[in-house]
Amino acid sequence: MTDGLGLGAFIHIVVNLLCLVIAWWALESFRFDLFVKNPKSKQAALLRVMCAIALGTLVARFLLDYFQATQLLPYLF
Template sequence: MAERAMASFSQTGVSGILSMCISLGCIALAWWALQNLKLDLFIRHPQSSQGKMLHVLLAIVLGHFVANFILDYIGWSQLLRMSL
């Protein structure tokens, strides 16, 4: 019983670390991709602190959506493996 609980705890920890790494990686990738976006078409002063904050928030939102897709896809592939 204790071995099963320890294995479950270890698997949960690995899953959490994997989720955090994928999320941070996707946010960094979104930040890199948004560097090419011309925010001056939408914002009066894109180099201001508010413009930079909008850039950061857009990277977080976009990265979050991409990370959720990747994590969902991994979860779905594990469900398929268990059903076969």
């Protein structure tokens, strides 16, 4: 019984980290210098990290919820 929980936790961690990396990669093309006063500052770097975490979390949550919903579809009928 606990083997399934461990595997689920591992999948959640991997999906979250993968989505974080993809979000960071995608935000590299975004021009933060148009929206911040000093794009080389620590605050701008922290903003970039926080945006990547927020976007990565949203995408990971969507993917995990979608996967969970598809697993529950057989119980509909």
